[in-house]
Amino acid sequence: MIGKRIGGRTYYYFAESARVDGKPRVVGQRYLGTAEDIAAAVAGGGPEAAGARHRSFGDVSAVWGTLQRLDLVRRVDSVAGPQRARPTLGLHVALAVLHRATAPDLEFEEWWTGCLAQDLVRPRPPKGSVTTASHWRALQRLTPERIAGVETVVAEAVLELLGDDGTEALAVDVAQFAAFTAADCTLPSACQDVLAGLGLVVTRDGAIPLASRVYRRESAPTFGALAVELGERYPATDVTLVFHAGQAAQLDLGARTGFVGSLPLADHPDLLARPASVRRRVDPERFAGLTAFDTVATVDGAHRRVILTHSATLHAAQYRAFTSELSTTVRELDGLAAALEAGTHRGDRTQVHAEMSRIIRGRRVERVLNTTLTGNRAGELRLERRVDEAAVARLAEEFFGKQILVTDRDWPVAEVVTAYRARTHLESTFRWLTGPAAAGPSPRWEWTSHRIAVHTLVSVLAATVTHLMRREADRAGMNLSVAELLDQLRGIGETVLRHRSTGGRPRTRRILSDRTGRQQALFELFGLERFAPG
Known part of the structure; x- marks a missing residue:
C-alpha cells in the first residue's frame, strides 16, 4: 500500500x-x-453515499440486446450508404426504437438524459449530439426508398433468427393504428387529428412484423385491395389473410384461398344453437377457458371449415358490458316513467313512443325488455317495463363468449385461434407504443405524410423487436402480452450510488434491484448479465 x-x-x-x-x-x-x-x-x-438515483434496467437492456442480435445499426447504415454525420442514421433509428419500446410517453431528450442507454451505446455518441432536434433531423433522412429498404433488411434479420419457423406469414389490418395530433395547436389546421390505419405482413409464429403499409382512414383502401397489396409484398412466402367479421362481406370466401377470419354470429344460428357439450377444450395452458367445436358449414356458396369457439373470459366481459348497458337503459326508462307520472312530461303518445325508441333502439337489451305504455292523452300516459330474466339467460347462452372462425387451413384449432388473435395482439402492442395520440416534439409540429411514415417505421420496428421478445418468452413458458413483458422487465431496476469526492472524481456504484422469480427467468432468458454492473 x-x-x-x-x-x-x-x-x-x-x-x-x-x-x-x-x-x-x-x-x-x-x-x-x-x-x-x-x-x-x-x-x-x-x-457515505452523497446521492443516489434509480433508473430502469431490465427493459432497456433487453430491448437493446435484441437490437444488437438483429444487427439493426449496421443494417440501417448499409441502406443509408456512406455518411459523414455522427451518430449515424443507423444509431438514430436504433435509439428511436429503444425509446419507443421503453418510454413512449417521454420526450426523446428527456428519456436520453440519465438513461441506461448511455452506458450501453458504444462507441459513445459525441457529447451534445443526441438531442430531440438533432434526432428528428437525422430521421428526416429516411426517404421512402430508405424506409422500404430498412423494412426489408430488418425482415431478413428476423427471418434469419427464426429459420424454418419464419416461412409462413399472416396479412392483417390494424385499422386503429394511431391518431396523430399537433403538439401545439396554434393554427386551426394543426389541430385536426390524422387517423391512420396500418396493413401488416407478420410472421405466423409470434406475429412479428415484416412489412407495413400505413394509410389515412379518410382515404382507406378496401380490405380486399389491401389484402392483395399485402400478399404481393411477400410473394415467396406463404401468406394467410386474417380478417374480422366486419370485413368478411368484402371477401369472396367461396373462391379465396389462404385465410383465417371470423363470421357474423347472426349468419349461423344453427351453430349458435349447438349445446356446450359438443365443444372441446382447445389448449388449457395457452388458452385457459377456451372450448371449440370444429365442423363444416356453407360460406359464400362453398363448404368451408368453421370453428365455433367459446371463451369464458370473453363471456364474462360481455356479460358485464351487457348488464351495464341494461342498467343504463332501465334507469332512463324509469326516469321517463317518473316524468310521466309526475306530469312533467307533457308529450303525446307518439312523442313518448319516440322517446322510448330512442332509449332502447339499436341495443341488445331490446331482446330482454318488455315495455307497456297505457293511456291515450298527455298527462294520462303511464309507462311500465319488465326485464325478462329467461330471455337474458337465453341471450347469454346463445351469444356471449362465442366467435365463429372460418378457414381453409388444416391447422390444429389452437393454431387457427393463434393466427386469428394476431391482429388483437398487434392492436394492443400499438396502443402501448403510440398511446391515445402521437404528438410531435414542440414547438408546433405538422404531421406531414413523410413524418407519419417515419413514425410508422419506428413503431413497426419497435413492434418487431418486442414481438420477437414476446415469442421467446412464450417459448420459455411465459405467456405475456408485450405490455406485461416490458412491465416485468421494467421492474428490474438499477440504483446508482454516488459517493462523496475524496479529492478526485466522485465514485459511483451500480447495483440491481431484487428480482422476483419471473424477473429472474427473464433476466436469464435475455442474457442481461452482460449488461449488469460488475
Whole structure:
C-alpha cells in the first residue's frame, strides 16, 4: 500500500509490483481512499453515499440486446450508404426504437438524459449530439426508398433468427393504428387529428412484423385491395389473410384461398344453437377457458371449415358490458316513467313512443325488455317495463363468449385461434407504443405524410423487436402480452450510488434491484448479465 499526499491529505492505493526488465516496478494500483475510509471499511461500513438515483434496467437492456442480435445499426447504415454525420442514421433509428419500446410517453431528450442507454451505446455518441432536434433531423433522412429498404433488411434479420419457423406469414389490418395530433395547436389546421390505419405482413409464429403499409382512414383502401397489396409484398412466402367479421362481406370466401377470419354470429344460428357439450377444450395452458367445436358449414356458396369457439373470459366481459348497458337503459326508462307520472312530461303518445325508441333502439337489451305504455292523452300516459330474466339467460347462452372462425387451413384449432388473435395482439402492442395520440416534439409540429411514415417505421420496428421478445418468452413458458413483458422487465431496476469526492472524481456504484422469480427467468432468458454492473 502506498500513500499520496494531495492538497494536504493523504490518499492510499493498493499497489501491485513486479520486476520489469529485472527492475521492480509498480504494474497496477487500486484506489482505497483516506485513512478514515479504510477504517470505516474495516469496521464494516464504507464512505457515505452523497446521492443516489434509480433508473430502469431490465427493459432497456433487453430491448437493446435484441437490437444488437438483429444487427439493426449496421443494417440501417448499409441502406443509408456512406455518411459523414455522427451518430449515424443507423444509431438514430436504433435509439428511436429503444425509446419507443421503453418510454413512449417521454420526450426523446428527456428519456436520453440519465438513461441506461448511455452506458450501453458504444462507441459513445459525441457529447451534445443526441438531442430531440438533432434526432428528428437525422430521421428526416429516411426517404421512402430508405424506409422500404430498412423494412426489408430488418425482415431478413428476423427471418434469419427464426429459420424454418419464419416461412409462413399472416396479412392483417390494424385499422386503429394511431391518431396523430399537433403538439401545439396554434393554427386551426394543426389541430385536426390524422387517423391512420396500418396493413401488416407478420410472421405466423409470434406475429412479428415484416412489412407495413400505413394509410389515412379518410382515404382507406378496401380490405380486399389491401389484402392483395399485402400478399404481393411477400410473394415467396406463404401468406394467410386474417380478417374480422366486419370485413368478411368484402371477401369472396367461396373462391379465396389462404385465410383465417371470423363470421357474423347472426349468419349461423344453427351453430349458435349447438349445446356446450359438443365443444372441446382447445389448449388449457395457452388458452385457459377456451372450448371449440370444429365442423363444416356453407360460406359464400362453398363448404368451408368453421370453428365455433367459446371463451369464458370473453363471456364474462360481455356479460358485464351487457348488464351495464341494461342498467343504463332501465334507469332512463324509469326516469321517463317518473316524468310521466309526475306530469312533467307533457308529450303525446307518439312523442313518448319516440322517446322510448330512442332509449332502447339499436341495443341488445331490446331482446330482454318488455315495455307497456297505457293511456291515450298527455298527462294520462303511464309507462311500465319488465326485464325478462329467461330471455337474458337465453341471450347469454346463445351469444356471449362465442366467435365463429372460418378457414381453409388444416391447422390444429389452437393454431387457427393463434393466427386469428394476431391482429388483437398487434392492436394492443400499438396502443402501448403510440398511446391515445402521437404528438410531435414542440414547438408546433405538422404531421406531414413523410413524418407519419417515419413514425410508422419506428413503431413497426419497435413492434418487431418486442414481438420477437414476446415469442421467446412464450417459448420459455411465459405467456405475456408485450405490455406485461416490458412491465416485468421494467421492474428490474438499477440504483446508482454516488459517493462523496475524496479529492478526485466522485465514485459511483451500480447495483440491481431484487428480482422476483419471473424477473429472474427473464433476466436469464435475455442474457442481461452482460449488461449488469460488475
